[in-house]
Amino acid sequence: MESNFWDEVLKSLEKSFSPQVIQTWFKPLKINDMRGDVIFIEAPNKFYKNWVEDKYLEELKKIFKDEFNIFSDIKVIIGNELTKQTNETPNESSSIKSPVTYQGSSTNLNKQHTFESFVVGPSNQFSHAAAIAVAEGYFQTYNPLFIYGGVGLGKTHLIHAIGNKILEKFPKLKILYISSEAFTNEMIYSLKSKSMDNFREKYRNIDLLLFDDVQFLAGKTRSTEEFFYTFNTLYDMQKQIVITSDKEPSEIPDLEERLRSRFSWGLLADIQPPSVDEKIAIILKKSEEMNIYINNEVAAYLAENLKGNNIRDLIGALIRLNAFSTFHNKPISIDLVKKSLDKFMLKKDTIVTSESIIDAVCSYFNLKIGDLKSKKRNKSVSFPRQIAMYILRDKLNLSLQEIGDEFGGRDHSTVLHSINNIQSKIDNEPELKSIINSINRKLNK
Ligand code: ADP
Ligand code: MG
Numbered sequence: 423m424e425s426n427f428w429d430e431v432l433k434s435l436e437k438s439f440s441p442q443v444i445q446t447w448f449k450p451l452k453i454n455d456m457r458g459d460v461i462f463i464e465a466p467n468k469f470y471k472n473w474v475e476d477k478y479l480e481e482l483k484k485i486f487k488d489e490f491n492i493f494s495d496i497k498v499i500i501g502n503e504l505t506k507q508t509n510e511t512p513n514e515s516s517s518i519k520s521p522v523t524y525q526g527s528s529t530n531l532n533k534q535h536t537f538e539s540f541v542v543g544p545s546n547q548f549s550h551a552a553a554i555a556v557a558e559g560y561f562q563t564y565n566p567l568f569i570y571g572g573v574g575l576g577k578t579h580l581i582h583a584i585g586n587k588i589l590e591k592f593p594k595l596k597i598l599y600i601s602s603e604a605f606t607n608e609m610i611y612s613l614k615s616k617s618m619d620n621f622r623e624k625y626r627n628i629d630l631l632l633f634d635d636v637q638f639l640a641g642k643t644r645s646t647e648e649f650f651y652t653f654n655t656l657y658d659m660q661k662q663i664v665i666t667s668d669k670e671p672s673e674i675p676d677l678e679e680r681l682r683s684r685f686s687w688g689l690l691a692d693i694q695p696p697s698v699d700e701k702i703a704i705i706l707k708k709s710e711e712m713n714i715y716i717n718n719e720v721a722a723y724l725a726e727n728l729k730g731n732n733i734r735d736l737i738g739a740l741i742r743l744n745a746f747s748t749f750h751n752k753p754i755s756i757d758l759v760k761k762s763l764d765k766f767m768l769k770k771d772t773i774v775t776s777e778s779i780i781d782a783v784c785s786y787f788n789l790k791i792g793d794l795k796s797k798k799r800n801k802s803v804s805f806p807r808q809i810a811m812y813i814l815r816d817k818l819n820l821s822l823q824e825i826g827d828e829f830g831g832r833d834h835s836t837v838l839h840s841i842n843n844i845q846s847k848i849d850n851e852p853e854l855k856s857i858i859n860s861i862n863r864k865l866n867k
Contacts, residue, residue: 426712427745428453430738431482434489438481447474454501456749459494461486464501471498490742491762492749529589530599535582541707543700546576549691553580556662557587561630564689566653566663570670571693574734577666580693581632584664588630595629602638606645613644622648626655630662636685637667640676650681657684673852695731698722708737714744716754723756727767730863739766774817774865776828782864783810786857795829811837812844813861 428451435444451474454464463482465471474482475498486492537557542550549569556567569577585597600608612621625631631652639646656663667674670692671685696704702718702725709716716724728739746762747754760767784791787806794807807829814825822834822841829837847854 426741430741430745431485431489433738434485435481438485447478451498452501454499456494456745461492461494461496461749463496463498465498466501468500471500474498490745491764492746494749529585529597531585531589531597532582532599533586535579536586537583539707539711540576540579540583541700541704543696543703545694545696545700546571546580549577549580549693552689552691553584553664556664557584557591559588559591561662562660565657565660566665566685566688568665568667568671568685568688568690569693570667570690572695572732573668574732575693575695576733577668577693578634581634581664581666585630585632596627597630597632598625598628599632599634601634602636602645602649605633605649606639606642609645609648622651625652628656628661631656631664633663633665635667636665637669637674637677639681640674646678646681650678650684653681653684657687663688670852696733698725701725701728701733701736704733704736705740708740712740712744714740714747714754716740720754720756720759723759724763727759728763729766729768735766739763742766776814776818776820778865779813779817779861780810780828782861783813786861786864797830808840808844809858809861811840813858815841817862817865 431453432444432448435448439448447470450466450470452464454462456462463474465474479496479498482496483494486494486496537550537554540546540550549571552564552567553569556564569580571577582599585599588595589597609618609621612618625648633649636649639649653663665685670690671677671682674682702721705716705721705724706718709721724736724739724743728736743754743759743762747758750758752758780791780794783789783806784794787802789803789806793803794810796803798804811825811829814820814828815822820828822837825837825841826832826834844854844858848858849855
């Protein structure tokens with residue numbers, strides 16, 4: 423648990439320090455204990471201890487205070503079990519390793535991400551079912567399986583779960599999990615070290631390729647090409663390919679057409695943001711895994727009030743909450759949630775008004791309020807205006823007349839037409855939906 427908390431601290435440190443500083447100085451530390459008003463941080467040896475105390479103590483205190491609401495003293499201690507490893511002084515450049523981080527039979531699979539630890543609900547049911555089908559060995563049926571959805575909704579978890587399950591059932595198969603970024607880095611490294619033959623050999627000899635975050639290939643011609651050939655080779659040999667992306671293929675900008683079309687050969691499955699009920703189920707499951715006691719009432723409160731719809735953030739909040747509770751030695755209650763997670767909660771008192779909606783629409787489209795309310799008919803104004811009308815109706819339930827009045831006295835049939843226009847497209851145009859979601863989020867801040 424403490425190590426999870428340290429990961430959260432590391433994430434917060436990313437705002438203030440370069441990845442190298444974090445890698446060199448903060449990664450080797452861990453939280454040893456949290457008692458009274460002192461946090462004990464364990465350093466591998468005296469060298470780290472002195473360095474951190476001299477340079478980073480104040481920043482660490484500030485992070486605990488600003489990010490975790492923990493006002494405390496920090497003591498750096500030296501850990502016994504780690505002393506052996508690190509007698510040499512760390513060298514900043516030593517942290518830059520070759521991107522080839524695995525060899526031979528390594529699968530890169532994360533053992534934690536299994537189907538058993540994945541909570542299934544309406545938002546991810548379809549992707550989950552498709553993943554299970556592939557994991558059961560129905561290889562050719564859904565090839566490629568393309569799973570897409572927003573950040574932190576479980577794509578990486580699911581793709582590892584497929585790998586773990588297949589590994590368990592068919593231990594002889596060659597399975598490889600790789601993110602498109604790691605693939606790109608490895609390719610660049612192989613080009614530089616003139617080992618492209620090995621690279622190709624490795625990728626074209628796989629039974630199950632789990633390729634994460636394909637959207638990052640967009641615009642990268644050389645790695646797209648390598649991936650394209652890898653894809654074709656594996657596909658022709660009837661090997662299974664599973665791909666994830668934050669958008670569906672048609673929405674990924676700058677993706678080569680030939681890849682786009684291949685992605686739609688198999689099955690496209692989406693993951694949507696979780697509902698409140700699903701969030702409750704995830705909170706209860708995760709807290710059980712993390713050995714934290716959270717009752718149903720607190721779980722429901724968190725699910726309803728935490729900002730955002732992202733499961734990664736939900737887990738981050740749980741870790742913070744648990745750290746706060748450990749530190750103050752208090753059980754987790756709604757009151758404790760309010761104290762420790764204030765910044766992460768929706769402000770219920772943000773009152774949505776017609777002004778705030780019009781403001782939010784203008785700021786999203788970078789328009790002047792005067793223009794939005796004007797009679798201008800060009801699309802750059804009329805489209806945002808229709809969206810504003812739609813949201814006014816949706817959020818405030820204003821009458822057509824009242825909405826018309828907001829826009830310089832337009833008649834109700836114009837308003838109705840605008841609202842219907844948006845309404846009819848919203849389910850079929852993900853981009854439109856995402857614009858409206860984004861404006862709604864702004865309203866709730
Ligand atoms: P993505 O790849 O879509 O950005 P991840 O798979 O990395 O998201 O998920 C973020 C975190 O949330 C991970 O810790 C993952 O284990 C957890 N998670 C996501 N969806 C679920 C779920 N349905 N049940 C349990 N944990 C989940
Ligand atoms: Mg991911």
